[in-house]
Amino acid sequence: MKITLLPSGRDLISSVAEHLHPPDKDYSRLWVVFSETRPGHYLRRALAEREGSAFIPPVVDSLEGFVNRLFEEKLKLRGRLIEPLDAVALLFDIHRKTPGRLGGGGFLSADSFFSVGLKIFADLEEVSLAGLDAENLAGVDGLMGEALPSESLERLQSLAHFHGHFYKDLAGRGYSSPASRLRAVVERLRPEHLSGVEEICLAGVYVLTRLERLLLRKLLDWGLGRLFVLQAPGWESLLETLDLPADIAFPEESRDSPPAAASRMIKSPDTHGQIFALNKSLEIEFGDPARLSEKQAVILCASETLFPLYRQTLARLPQETYNISLGYPLSRTPLYSFFDKLLELIQTRDESRRVYAPHYLRFALHPYTKNIFFPSPERRSDLTRILFHAVEEALVGRRHKSFWDLEEIEADEGVRRAVEERTRTVPGAPDVAAFLEHLRDIHARTIRPFREVLNVEDFAGKLIGVLETVAQHSTARLHHFFQPYAEAMFRQLDGLRASLFRNVSFEDAASYIHLFRKVMRSGSVAFAGTPLRGLQVLGFWEARGLPLDDVSLLDVNEGVIPSFSRPDSLLPYPARRALSLPTYEEQEERMAYFLRALLGRARTARIFFVENHDREPSRFVEQLLWERQKAEGRLGTEEFIAGFEYRVDLRIGKPEAAGKTPEVAAALREFRYSASALDEYLRCPLSFYYRFVLKIREPEEVALSLESRDIGTFVHAVLQEFFGPCVGRTLREQDLEAGRLRKALDRRFREFYGGDEVGSAFLFKRQAERHLEEFLKRYQIPVVRELEASGRSLVIHSLEGTWDVTREFGGRMFRFRARTDRVEHRGGRPYVLDYKTGAKERYHALRFDKLDIQSRDSWPGAVGSLQLPVYSLVLSRALNTPPQKLVCALLMLGKSVPGREIEFSPFDFQDTATYLDQLGRMEDLIGRLLGEIIDPDEPFRPQERGREICSKCSYRTLCL
Template identity: 30%
Template sequence: MSGEFKLLRQDEDLVSFIAGQLAGRKDLADCVVIFPGRRPGHFLRKQLFEAVGKSFECPAIYSMDEFVSSLAEAAGAVGPEIGELDAAAIMRDLEAKTPSLGPLAGKGAVDLDWFLPWAFKAFADLEEIKKELVSPRDLGSLDSGLDAGEGAGMFKRAKDFSGKFGGFSKLYGAFYAELERQGLRTQAMKYAAAAEPGALEKAGLANKGLVIMAGFFLLSKAEQKLIENLFKLPNFRLLAQEGPGLGERLAFLVKKHLIPAVKPYKAPVPPEGKFTFHKAADTHSEVFALNRIIDKKNCDEGDVIVIPAPAALFPVVHNILPDFKDNNNIAIGYPVSHTPVYSLVESVGKLLDRADGAAYFIPDYLDLVFHPYVKGVLRGNSPELTRIILQVLQEHFLGRMSRYASLAAIETDGEFLDSALKRLAHYADYKDVAAADITAHLRLIHDAIIRPFEKIDSVGDFAAKLLQLVSFISASTTAHRHPYWEDFSGTFLSVLDGISGSRLAPEGFRDRPSYFKFFGAAVKGAVYPFEGTPVKGLQVLGLIETRGLKFKRVYFLDANADALNVTGSGDAVLSDFMRGLLKLPTCREREAARKYYFETLLGGAGEAHIFYRDNSKSEKSPFVEELLFRLESAGADREALEDKVFFNLNFGNKEPEAAPKTPQVMKKLEATAFSPSALNNYLACPLKFYFTNVLGLREQEEVSEEISRASIGNIVHRALELFFLRGNRLGRPFAPGEFKDELAALKVCLREALLEFHLTDTDRGYGYVMYRQIEKRLEDILHYHIEGLGAFTPLAVEAEFEAELELPLSGIVRLRGKADRIDLRQQAASYGQPAVSKIVIVDYKTGSMAKVPSWHGFTLETPRPEWSKTLRSVQLPVYVLLAMTGKVKLAGGAKDHVTPALKGLTVNDFDARLMMLGKQDITEESLYKPYSHKLPDVPSAFAKYKGAVCALLEEILDPDRPFEPTKREDDCKHCPFKVMCGRQWVKE
């Protein structure tokens, strides 16, 4: 007599069927039930209690892992169970003392940095091979087969693998032999022991009541052998639920004549109204739609929200579950690698990885200290002081171009400490804080979070330091106020305990960053279980947790290919090709299992709502597409089936509103000295002028990894300023000596400029690269001045002008500007004009896109909205206007060579030029550059420019003319205010 097999329909409840088989039996306590996981057992106990109606001795209900462990123990396969950490250490020892293994991980004499990631993957593969009951001899024969098939088509790939990991099959035998010798066990060894003949008898299963195994699909060879052995028991019952692919999974039992052939699965046509599909823009939209449709009044354990990937869990926790209060239960694993405490460790690792000795990369440092836990470090009972200090520190680094700093330098930076004290003076609670207190507070953070990891002795030492870090975060920051801190940190600490107690603890890595990479690998599979035992209210489960369960209403979130389907062979040493040769589960089998669980879950539901993202990065799962196709084939209308969950947005391009000129605004404008850049802002867009020059708004700067073009321009400007200020170069014709001597002098000025802008790390890394680039550009600039400019006399650098201009309507206004350099140049005869001497105002441009006005294209009669297209910029005309009518103030107390040179000059004696330092070939663009081989009439051209400047100023000072947005959207491309004004659709 042998066991029995029962195939249930999809609409039958597997747990209820088992409860019906067991309830009322006198030997109930002697019965055994085995499910794939633990979850169905909770539902079975509840149903048995409802059926029996009183307290009773429950049958033994196991998950498969628990059942196998009990069989292995009964069979004498006992011993401590090891995980991947101890397994990796044992493999490493084997490689060292067993030369015949050859180089593991594809390298000889490997260090831990290289070996460990490989060992973690290899252990997972070895365990799968062990579960498939492959003997070392069988695996070794595969090597021989590969040798024989060298060059024969598909075997070529396998041969390549064998050549790279020649010792893999030998490692398999040696590894498990070593575990047996040491009396150790792995999960796969327990499965192999449970599948041995006699294991069931030793566990006394023949003397039990009913032994029921239910809800299985994908089975390893060990599980198959175990089930074959169970069929020898007359009290055994195997229960399965019809679904796609089940016949193929149970074919091994059909071949043994233990069960009848399973009929090919034919998906039923779903009844009308059972399925509703919700297409949303993102996961949050899915959750909002779910919140709208879920039945909050009549919800119990027959309702389930299925979350196949963890991204949707917390949106559900925060937006759905509060309405259910205590009437809900979560049973899903949340990855530790998704938690804030893990991201903190990642940030520390990144900071140390890119450190240069004792100096840390400032963008990485700021990323770390602005982590929610770090900026939440408490002083007293408040994190406010920490946040103020860190905000000032960020602003301080914005003004510095150096990208590296040591912790000690940060703690004692006088400029930063002064700025912090000034900021704290505005807070009543912190007026008494001294510079020493700020230093001590920063040192506290550095000592707890960064400095311990500067020297790591071993894996165990690293784990101990992480433990201290978690303890500090728990006791000294706001982290403990987070509702899940205790749960997440507890799981985190369990991982650290495992590392500390492993055989790897005494080992050490060669490189410091490897400790953090190792930790990432060790944490990869760790989850906080969110494991609920009560079967109460709305259930929130992962797809795997739904195995064997039936629900009246299913709400399935994120039914997308990236969350629901299987892609690739995962993080394994063995490719899918090799897994196929070894009869291990491949992508195909894992995909089939997911499809089976998906179909059986939905097939047994009375009502199902399927949500998925529909955007450029996500597509619905093929499982969903197939379901939609079946419904369409049965006559359903896809449009009617799909509920489109999108925000009701109006993407109409509303014109930005003009800003009125209030009395307060007019008062500010009347007191303003207008600069060329301010007038350029107004020319491009009056609304931009309002934001920038009236409200004083600035784009929020960030400490980026690269030095900005503007910062590089400032360095070049300052180096050239110092160069012309020195060596008696101003006020006399430029007569350079030997090029190498002039270049050496310019390099000295460059180094001084770098120090002024706090770019001090020019001997390494990115700072060195930038220094070399700027140095090369300055060399090119010096060549241009010597070989390309001809005769000139530099009169002044960084010359400030201020002048008054009388407008017909608005009266006197003030203009103010600073010229990079003023030269007296001898201009050669050209285009029929004689050689003349001219005052040339030079403006350095380190970009390559600046343009001068078009004297031939612009007229005062040009429609005002088109001025920015032809007038382009009033910078150079304003410089000439200032030089002709204003007073000059020179930098550094330099001798005034400008004022005497300007006496008695007319507009014909002036020119202004952009020196294009950012172009590959340095050039100049003159305010009066030739067009069609002719030069302009300077007085008439300048009269147009002056008229335009006066017209712009009249507009600015006209109280009845609001600040209107530009009508040319091209002017909005690079504007930092386009989101504020409503033209964010204009792309750069």
């Protein structure tokens, strides 16, 4: 029995290489098996360096590849290795035919079954790899020392049922699985099958399953196998599981190994801190990348750290100076998010297959879509970007219309106009017709194919078509890692297209989409990391058995290594123990073994972890620290941990004031002031400058929900239409009929939302209808009745009026404009009314008690809005009415019960003297404000009242 124990710290690759010494440089009768494929690259290189000339290499396999080669080449067995997708399809078939099936009626469709199907497949394979079958599963409750809840027992019985049928069906359909292959190899392999093989070296494998152990024992017993075992902590339990004869003596590698270096522990506050610290640790090599070698590795315990690492480190290195070898979840890639947006758009179409505008724009403005090349005369992506931003502008302009036919967008006059305007000055831009043709073409390649889907094969094929469009006709391939993402996505989609699910068809598009998401979530992007060169960026398992001298492990955190997640299994823990299946404790031991082997070998080891309020170092870190404390007789651990902190200045800097040029001051003297301009200035002079001097407006978006300004515009339009026929005559109760209001509302709704009585627009319509009817009943009719009862009348003077006047302040004339919703006369007294769809008066309040006119600082806090003072100022002049005769008020339509009290004014109209005093103070304030605005020596200052105001300001990105 040939077992070589390698002291901790020995290099597995060179030990194996040294062991292999065939005559005539012919290694072909030697077979080397590692846990992974990657050590094979190192072995071949080591042999090539030693031989220095051509040689016939040994057969090198991973453990999985070894079993496959025995099955296919040595035993010549048939049975195509089943893909997990097909395995789930087989299981789904069994599930559908099973009376009293798992989950009752919960997993009736392929998409709902998919995730549980993957778990079942993994469990069945595990059970089979342990050499067990359906009978063992069915009888496991008798082996357990504790009673299982009935639900768990049912699951076990279901698994036994699946096991009984699955492997029969598998073989019946000409398939095999990793477990069925291994079982066949263990059962049928004889020494004569290996007649051309001199020795099989199993190096650094950590065998867990019973069938693997049986195979290994056979090879050892036949004298054909040689096991290389790294003596990292835990190696004894590996050998115990092999059930070796008691008297066996292990020849041990005698050479001295270099002592393992103590690992440096480095804690950081977050992932970026870890990478800063890593860059610092390797700054010499990163400064001179030619020094990087394949004996150096950055090991990512959490695959999501790859992107920060790429951005902060790898992007600066020449590509030929590093390798990446790890599995990265496909569902975390930008390509997945592109498809997710497309499918979201497809899933949210209405019954007429019209697309929902916000989702359409999200897809159209995705970098992969808006960079599809404009085809001729030369491939340009800028023209497509212009096109889609023009579409965005047109759709935003009519954001009340939620659903659009693709044909409507393609033929829309607004789109045509926006394209025309945006391309007028673009050199080489074709005519609008070519843009619209391009838009139709993109729709035809991406969205239109999904109007009808026949089955899974058709759906996957259409997604492949979209992938090809993006890969071949857009700038996507210039993005980092697009190629490996696209290959991985293609493999998954192609697998789905050819899978046993291919003929499944769903009634609902959502089911195809669920299936797609689940299939993609089960896939990963395999960064192969070849040819072997430079710094190795590896996943944890990819680092097994490699001769690494310098390792940096990132994210050595609890929950990552080991992970908190228990095996994703339907097998309860007690059943696992009773069946001797691997448990999470054994997984943890296996991880600890490889970690120790890695650290034992490395001359330099850095362990990075994040420590903050929700992340803590891994238990492995704690264990290493404890060992070090014991060895060095120290109580504390602080001196073994280097802290890495970086300072990010998160303080919000004070924005700079903007100076006022004489030209700006002159323009402001001629400016037409409105209440909103004065309110903006009062809120923050700097934001007034951005909005009214620089005329910077925030871009509008098609919102997912109705925004308050859309609601306001709609309600104003309905009320204008409703009261329009009543202007200039006495308003009667019969004018205020709810049926007429509903008609006005229906008409306006069609105009605003294109009659889309769906989603939030529909709910809003119902709500607006109820609310405005209440407004008539509880406010408007009582006002009319009250006036009639006292012999007076209500006459609407104007709706949606614009009033321009000039007024003198401080010896200078200023221009003012006021826009009013409604001006009416009640018994001859003019009322100026403004509709507000909100309910909170405090935003419009004037706190005269808080106002100290001499103290500039008191103004913003005391004045909610200058709207009513400006109305009074403008309308008293425009209507030629003394201010004390004019009532200016807001109608707070957003109140839950819109009664008489919705009429709000901060002025005291009951007491004329008080009212005139209040008005006088407001006019004084307006005059001072205007004086400040036009003062050339007074810059536009940022507001001083605190961050909260800035946090809600649209200009914060300009300012802070």
